[in-house]
Amino acid sequence: MGRPTLAVWKFASCDGCQLTLLDCEDELLALTGRIEIAHFLEATSAAGEGPYDVSLVEGSITTPADLERIRHVRAVSRKLITIGACATAGGVQALRNFGDVEEFASVVYARPDYIATLDRSTPISAHVPVDFELRGCPIDRRQLLEVLTAHLTGRRPDVPGHSVCFECKSRGNVCVMVARGTPCLGPITHAGCGAICPAYGRGCYGCFGPSPNWSGARPNTRGLLPWLDMTEDETHRVLATFNVSAFREEQGPEPLAEEASDDASQ
Amino acid sequence: MNTLELTGLGPLYDALRRAGYTVIGPTVRDDAIVLAELDSIDHLPYGWGVRLAPGGYRLRRRDDGAAFAHAAGPQSWKPFLHRPRVKVWEADRTDDGFEVKDAAPEPGRLALLGVRPCDLRAIAIQDRVLTGGRHVDPSYAARRDGAFIVAVNCTEPGETCFCVSMGTGPQAGPGYDLSLTELTGEDSLRYVVDVGTEAGARVMGDIQAGPAEPAVVDRARAEVTAAADRMGREMPALGLRDLMAGSLEAERWDEVAERCLSCGNCTMVCPTCFCTRVTDTTDLTGDHAERWQLWDSCFDLDYSHLHGGDVRSSPKSRYRQWLTHKLGTWHDQFGSSGCVGCGRCIVWCPVGIDLTVEVAALRAETAQDGAG
Numbered sequence: 001m002g003r004p005t006l007a008v009w010k011f012a013s014c015d016g017c018q019l020t021l022l023d024c025e026d027e028l029l030a031l032t033g034r035i036e037i038a039h040f041l042e043a044t045s046a047a048g049e050g051p052y053d054v055s056l057v058e059g060s061i062t063t064p065a066d067l068e069r070i071r072h073v074r075a076v077s078r079k080l081i082t083i084g085a086c087a088t089a090g091g092v093q094a095l096r097n098f099g100d101v102e103e104f105a106s107v108v109y110a111r112p113d114y115i116a117t118l119d120r121s122t123p124i125s126a127h128v129p130v131d132f133e134l135r136g137c138p139i140d141r142r143q144l145l146e147v148l149t150a151h152l153t154g155r156r157p158d159v160p161g162h163s164v165c166f167e168c169k170s171r172g173n174v175c176v177m178v179a180r181g182t183p184c185l186g187p188i189t190h191a192g193c194g195a196i197c198p199a200y201g202r203g204c205y206g207c208f209g210p211s212p213n214w215s216g217a218r219p220n221t222r223g224l225l226p227w228l229d230m231t232e233d234e235t236h237r238v239l240a241t242f243n244v245s246a247f248r249e250e251q252g253p254e255p256l257a258e259e260a261s262d263d264a265s266q
Numbered sequence: 267m268n269t270l271e272l273t274g275l276g277p278l279y280d281a282l283r284r285a286g287y288t289v290i291g292p293t294v295r296d297d298a299i300v301l302a303e304l305d306s307i308d309h310l311p312y313g314w315g316v317r318l319a320p321g322g323y324r325l326r327r328r329d330d331g332a333a334f335a336h337a338a339g340p341q342s343w344k345p346f347l348h349r350p351r352v353k354v355w356e357a358d359r360t361d362d363g364f365e366v367k368d369a370a371p372e373p374g375r376l377a378l379l380g381v382r383p384c385d386l387r388a389i390a391i392q393d394r395v396l397t398g399g400r401h402v403d404p405s406y407a408a409r410r411d412g413a414f415i416v417a418v419n420c421t422e423p424g425e426t427c428f429c430v431s432m433g434t435g436p437q438a439g440p441g442y443d444l445s446l447t448e449l450t451g452e453d454s455l456r457y458v459v460d461v462g463t464e465a466g467a468r469v470m471g472d473i474q475a476g477p478a479e480p481a482v483v484d485r486a487r488a489e490v491t492a493a494a495d496r497m498g499r500e501m502p503a504l505g506l507r508d509l510m511a512g513s514l515e516a517e518r519w520d521e522v523a524e525r526c527l528s529c530g531n532c533t534m535v536c537p538t539c540f541c542t543r544v545t546d547t548t549d550l551t552g553d554h555a556e557r558w559q560l561w562d563s564c565f566d567l568d569y570s571h572l573h574g575g576d577v578r579s580s581p582k583s584r585y586r587q588w589l590t591h592k593l594g595t596w597h598d599q600f601g602s603s604g605c606v607g608c609g610r611c612i613v614w615c616p617v618g619i620d621l622t623v624e625v626a627a628l629r630a631e632t633a634q635d636g637a638g
C-alpha cells in the first residue's frame with residue numbers, strides 16, 4: 001500500500017494556516033515520508049486528481065462558487081479536517097454577518113453588480129460534514145502535527161477543549177487578569193496556543209474561539225465582560241475578531257458602531 | 267523539640283544547599299510573589315506584601331523588610347510535588363514487538379522554604395490522596411520523599427484567608443522539618459525556629475544556631491496567636507458536609523452558574539485538587555509512543571465524558587461537583603475536608619467567585635427551606 005494522500009484546500013482566508021504546514025520545518029521530511037502531499041497549491045503547482053485520504057480545508061464559505069467547490073472537496077475526501085478560525089467559525093470576515101453586505105459593496109466597489117458574494121461568511125461545517133475541526137488564528141503547529149500523526153496511527157487526537165487558563169496554569173504563568181487587571185479572553189477561549197499571550201504579559205485575544213465547555217450553548221461572555229474593566233464599546237470590539245460569529249450573538253444586520261452593548265442587557 | 271533563633275536566613279539557605287537540596291521559595295516575578303527556585307537567599311520578597319480580593323491580587327510595598335508577610339500566592343507547592351505534566355513511560359518499536367522504558371527518574375531533592383500552615387496541611391492531604399492508598403503516584407512519591415519542609419507561621423493573614431475556620435493555621439501543625447516565625451525589628455529579621463524532625467535537627471546542627479530567649483519565643487507565639495483574629499474570611503466548618511449533601515437541588519447553583527466561566531482556575535490553584543488525565547502520543551515515524559499524565563479539572567467538559575456523552579454537561583453541575591467534593595464528599599473519600607482555607611480559589615477566579623459567599627448563600631437558602 002502506498003502512502004496516504006493529503007490535499008490542502010483554500011476558501012476565503014489569508015493562507016496563514018496552510019503555511020503552518022510548511023512551517024513544520026523539522027518534521028516536514030518525516031511527514032512526507034508517511035504522507036503524500038498530493039494537492040497543495042501553496043507548495044507546488046502540481047495538483048493531484050484525487051480522491052484523497054485526508055483533506056485539510058482552510059477558509060470560510062463566502063461566495064456561491066465556494067458552495068459548489070466545498071461539495072466537490074467533500075466528495076473527493078475520505079477525511080475532511082478544517083483548519084483555522086475561518087474554516088471553523090467563519091473568520092474575521094464573518095463581521096459581515098452583523099452588517100449589510102449590499103451596503104458595504106456599494107461603498108467599496110465601483111461596480112458592485114460584478115461582485116458575487118453571499119451575505120454571510122460561514123464555517124465549512126455549515127455546509128458539509130466535517131471529521132475534525134482544528135481551531136486557531138492561525139492554527140498551532142504542534143496541534144496540526146498531532147492531528148496528522150493521530151490520523152496516521154488511527155488514534156484520537158489529543159486536542160483538549162478546555163480553557164486557555166489550563167495552559168496558563170500548567171506552564172506557571174501569573175494570571176494577567178488577576179494580578180494586573182489586563183483584560184483577557186482566556187477563561188472562555190479554547191486552549192491550543194499554549195497560552196502565548198499571557199506568557200508575554202498580554203491578555204488572550206480569543207484566536208482559538210470559545211472553549212466548548214458549555215456543551216453547545218453560548219460561551220459565558222456575560223459572566224466575563226463585566227470583569228474586563230473596559231468600556232462597552234471596547235468589550236464589543238474585543239469579541240469582534242477572528243471568531244466573531246462564535247463569540248457574539250447575532251443580532252441581524254445592524255451597523256456595528258451603533259449597536260448597543262453586546263448581550264449584557266438581555 | 268527545642269526552639270532556636272536565627273538572625274537572617276542566609277546560613278539556613280547555605281546549609282540546605284550543602285545538604286544537597288534545591289531550594290524553592292517565594293520571590294517576586296511578573297507582579298506577584300511566586301514560588302520558584304532560589305539562586306540566592308537575597309531573592310526572597312523582602313519588604314513586599316500583597317493586597318487580596320476576589321479576582322484581584324496586587325503587590326504592595328511594606329514599611330518593614332519582612333520576607334514572609336504576604337499570604338498565599340498564585341500557586342501553591344503543588345506544581346513542584348504533583349507536576350502538571352509527568353511522562354509515565356515511553357516505548358519504542360523493536361523487530362519483534364516493542365520495548366517499554368520507564369520515565370526518567372525524578373530530579374534531586376527539594377527544600378520547600380516558606381510553606382504556610384494551610385499549605386502544609388494541603389501537602390498532608392495530597393499525601394493521603396496520592397500515596398495513601400493502594401495505587402501510589404510514583405512521581406509524587408519520589409518528589410515528596412526527598413522533600414525537606416521549612417514551614418513559616420503566619421503573622422499577616424490576607425483578606426481572603428480563612429485557615430482558622432478550617433483548623434489549619436495560622437500556627438503550623440505537624441509535618442514540617444523546621445518551622446519559622448519571622449520577627450521584624452529595627453534593622454534585622456529574626457526567626458524563631460522550631461525543629462520538627464531529625465533531618466531538621468541535622469540542618470540546624472550544621473549552622474550551630476543558639477537557643478531562642480524565652481521572651482523572644484513568647485513574642486513570636488503571641489504574634490501568631492494574634493493573627494488568628496485577623497482572618498479576612500470565615501467559613502464555619504461545622505455542618506459543612508451535611509450542608510453539601512443536603513443542598514444538591516438548591517437554586518443557588520443556578521445563580522452561581524450564571525457567573526462561573528468553567529475556566530478551571532479554582533481547581534488548578536487549589537493546593538489539594540489532584541485530578542489528572544492520561545494521554546498517549548505517538549510520533550510521526552509511528553515507532554515511538556509516550557504516555558503522559560496531565561493536570562485535569564472537573565471543570566473540563568471532557569472530564570466527565572463517558573461513552574454516550576458528558577455526564578456533567580452544564581456549568582452548574584461542574585461548579586456543584588467542585589464545591590461538594592471539596593467540602594463534602596472529600597470526607598467520605600479521604601477522611602478530611604478538601605479545603606484548607608488558603609483563599610487561592612477566591613483570588614485567582616477571574617470573576618471573583620468566592621466559595622465562602624456561596625456556602626453562606628447555600629446555608630441561608632437551606633435554612634429558609636427548612637423553616638418554611
Ligand code: SF4
Pocket residue numbers: 164165168169173174175176177178184185186187195198203204531616
Ligand atoms: S491570564 Fe488569561 S488565560 Fe491566563 S489564567 Fe488568567 S485569565 Fe486565564
Ligand code: SF4
Pocket residue numbers: 532535536537538592604605606607608609610611612621
Ligand atoms: S478550596 Fe479554595 S480556599 Fe480551599 S484549599 Fe482550595 S483553593 Fe484554598
Ligand code: SF4
Pocket residue numbers: 533538539540541562563564565587588589591592
Ligand atoms: S474539585 Fe474537581 S478537580 Fe478538584 S479534586 Fe475534586 S474532582 Fe478533582
Ligand code: SF4
Pocket residue numbers: 525526527528529530531532533565614615616617618619
Ligand atoms: S469558579 Fe471561577 S475559577 Fe472556578 S471555574 Fe468558575 S469562573 Fe473559573
